[in-house]
Amino acid sequence: MFAQKPNANPKTSLQQATGAGLASDGHHAIEVRALNVYYGAFRAVRDVSLDIERHKVTAIIGPSGCGKSTMLRAFNRMNELVPSAHAHGQVLFRGQDIYAPGVDPVEVRRHVGMVFQKPNPFPKSIYENVAWGARINGYKGSLDELVERSLRQAALWDEVKDKLLQSGHSLSGGQQQRLCIARAIAVQPDVVLMDEPCSALDPIATLKIEDLMRQLAEDYTIIVVTHNMQQAARVSDYTAFFNMDSERAGYLVEYGPTTGIFTNPRDKHTEDYITGRFG
């Protein structure tokens, strides 16, 4: 729909695409077509194509430095915060290429939210952490209800309902990460990206976040980068295994349903990695 007249409407709205996009590619939340991501002259991600299924958890695994995080950040154009970064290829969200000229990255990020490796709540109250994103995006409903709903969805409501006005930094690490998840889903995105969300957490907090991911998959498409093979096996429906080629560029080795990847990997590298022989 947009590809036909990209110049007629330079500030293309992703919302306009909803009807046409969803109709044309029913169960794919994001489709990546021949994506390359560069930092300056260095190619960090090489020629990746894959389709992310709607309302499923997709795990991205692979050895350190293979471009997993770069790949994840390509889904909501967060790479652009690094001045030298640029991408070639297409990332189709609702049928619209988010890298097409005229697409506003601010709007992309409102639909494709993100949870980071280290919990990073705003130095504000718990309430304000959740409400801020909705407010700046022009949310018209009741903020109180939205905050409660988001915190309930993030399985944090019961722990914080009596101290909503305390600082987000007063919470424990695991609670902070769930607060960040609540914050991300409060703007009602379609996709939530998670960049090693449990790597700074203890095992109990990790399990809570993993349970949460399973629940959130009912309403959102989740893409999670993880170093933890067991975690990928436990939470994800689909797994993408990335590796690094001789020029240190990351490429997609194998992608498919998680059970298939873990029980019957087609590629030797994948098998070596998931059995712990390298990485």
Place this chain on the structure above:
Amino acid sequence: MTTEDKRPGGGRRAMAGGQPGSSNFAGNLPVRHRTARAWQLVFLGSTIVGIVVLTALLFNVLNGAFGLAAVEAKVDPATLAVRGAPIEEQSKEQLVQVLRDNLKPAVFERLAAEKPLERRSRREIYNLVVERIVEPTVLQTWPLFDSLLHRQEIAAEIAQEHPGARAQFLSWIDARFLITPQSSQPERAGVRTAILGSLWTIAITVLVAFPVGVGAAVYLEEYARDTWLTRLIRTNINNLAGVPSIIYGMLGLAVFVRTLERLTSGNLFGLADPTTANGRTILSAGLTLALLILPVIIINGREALRAVPRSLREAGLALGATRWQTVWAHVLPSALPGILTGTILAMSRAIGETAPLVVIGASTFINKDPSGPFSKFTTLPIQIYQWTSRPQAEFRNIAAAAIIVLMVLLLALNASAILLRNRYSRRL
């Protein structure tokens, strides 16, 4: 291939050196401890030098601001007593009567014409009596520590050299000093105009420099791409912070006093002060000092912004916030304590500046309160500078007193700025 393989191996052999136990390490621990102690002493020494210098400064100022003085009165106040009541205890009407009795009728009429006596307060009348009739003059002064240690000798000296004068312990800084304007007689001079001038100037300086400086810092840190142009600008701002302040004075003279005279004199708005009507106004001074501290505020602001973790910006942007929304709601509040610290430092520098204000033409003698940004002005440092260059010893006493006032003013402004900053950093 083979050479590459050899190199790390060779390195490893060299590192391993001798056998474990056969010591390749010199037993140098005592030497290292001695060196550490020596450096510690050096650092302690520099701290002590700093403290000694500060104490000497304080000593010097206090020594001048208080002390014994030989005071001679033209009319002994005791002779003005009415029915046993000294003038300090007399009512306003009695004091008016004293004036009428002791002044020449012409002088009395003139005083009454300036401002009718019944409209003056008792305090004003009392001051008139002291100024016009008692007329105490300070003949000689002694510094505070001499006064404390050699009181008897000084008293004897006064009795011998200034018969008719009495030894009086004077505090050159008192309430009267703060609320009276400049005067050509040191006993009557005060710093009222200078305090008001300093406050007006610093207010304009901060009002201009803070928003402009923070804005420039935000632009350079959050928006500007890293090109050769922005790098050039950054380097130049750093250099500007080191430019001598008198250069800024010359800049202010050329730009604000001369070129923008219509603006800085207030003519543009029809608000010009008829006594000045040129560009040598508080506004020019404030703008010049704003230019002077702008680089400092920008540099500190950039440091403060750079200290805000990137994760905070990413958190905001990932929610679909624009860069400005992220900066305004999260980055600036986090950087604000640091920005305010820099501003406090810059403000302290501005309030003590003398040279640029001399260049742009601060008045050294005004006794009229500044009425707004278009008034001519003097400031405390200018006043101090001017008094210390006078030949009479008494002016050095009031200069010392003015220094105390300046330091207290500086402390008060800094304390309020720090309170403001702490309030901000405590909010979550």
